[in-house]
Amino acid sequence: MKPKATVPADFALEEFLPYRLSVAANRTSRLFARRYSEEFGLSIPEWRVLAVVGRFGGLSASAVVERTAMDKVKVSRAVRALLARGLLAREGDAEDRRVQRLAMTAEGRAVHARILPLARGLEAELLAGTSVADRAALHRLLDALDRRLTEMGAGPGAEGPD
Template identity: 75%
Template sequence: MQPEAGAPGDFALEEFLPYRLSLVTNRTSRLFARRYSAAFGVSIAEWRVLAVVGRFGGLSATAVVERTAMDKVKVSRAVQALLRRGLLRREGDAADRRVQRLALTEAGQRVHAGIVPLARGLEAELLAGLAPPERAALVRLLETLEARLAAMGAGPEAEGPD
């Protein structure tokens, strides 16, 4: 896919890399959500919060925003829903009383432990269509694109729609 100069009317959205990446991402997220939402009752945003808190623990909501590249409002709503359901709890930070850290409750740990195998299964199912060298190339290409985005000012800390 080589970008070409041309008249605006020649622009083919279906060939535009950001659009194609968005389609793949959105379709993957919706497929995964269908697989876990009925069983666990969490949204995509809630799952992402559970996943990052389950992986790193003790994160502030701001750190969750940074690690997931989700909008602050979306993270805030997801955190509130997870707190109400008893899947997350807030803990004060000993070094800075203004900061509230998030942690999985026992119920949150059970949901996290239940969804992780589904996530790994979906990933394996997606990658099953690629030969091992293609998988390695995909990882390298994604890393290259992530580095290029950071160099262009769209690193993990940049805000915007997810």
Template identity: 45%
Template sequence: MTAETTQPLILEDFLPYRLNKAAEAVSQRFASIYRDRYGLTRPEWRTLATLGQFGILTATAIGAHSSMHKTKVSRAVFTLEKRRWLSRKRDDIDRRIENLELTSAGRKAYTELANVAHIFEAELLSHLGKRGENELKAGLAALEKYYNQA
């Protein structure tokens, strides 16, 4: 039985609120980089990054990994294809499936952006100090451990 204390909610202390604001702030800064330099949207960047990391994937797999709705992925794939940054190939065994892969132009962009991402992260971490970095990573790990199973 929980105490019925009617405490007000202090948003600045409320974890979902803090997490959201932090994620939002960090994401927006990073997004402005790939938006300004490459004209990429968030779904497009995520698709590029996922393919860059894993090589050949289906649209469904991309969506599952980056928790994007399948229509979002479908549209991002379409745009990247128009840009000739990725190519599709129908699977020979299961012909519902499309195997997606970055083209060499796509890999080039990915490599550049991966580098930018590493630099961005390093810059961010440098402001947290080694202590803050360890705490943040450990805290996130604890959270991930929980909601990845429960």
């Protein structure tokens, strides 16, 4: 007996943009994670936190949440794990004593520096066979989607599942 369709026949999930973006992002993250998790022992959220702190430095955990669009709980767990491993350290904010900023330790910087070539290599592999014009168009479209998401209330810091 054939299962009954639960959605209208004119709705093709595999063509629905939010679904496609989610699947592509999840597959990309898992592929990259396989490349760094074994050698460096980092989870996907831990790598994202390390990457953001490495790029922007001196961020509070809430600023990491905004920049990564990850759930606060995932960021908190990742920060705790990175602090425990000595890859991140907390520093007080000179202007606001209530704020704790995250900074990479020397070991954190070393791990970050070793992972970056893997990240760049994966990006090159993903984009192999695409033209410079297609890459530029992809970046323009992603920027446009990001602007539109912000206009719709789903910008940086918006709550929701990640």
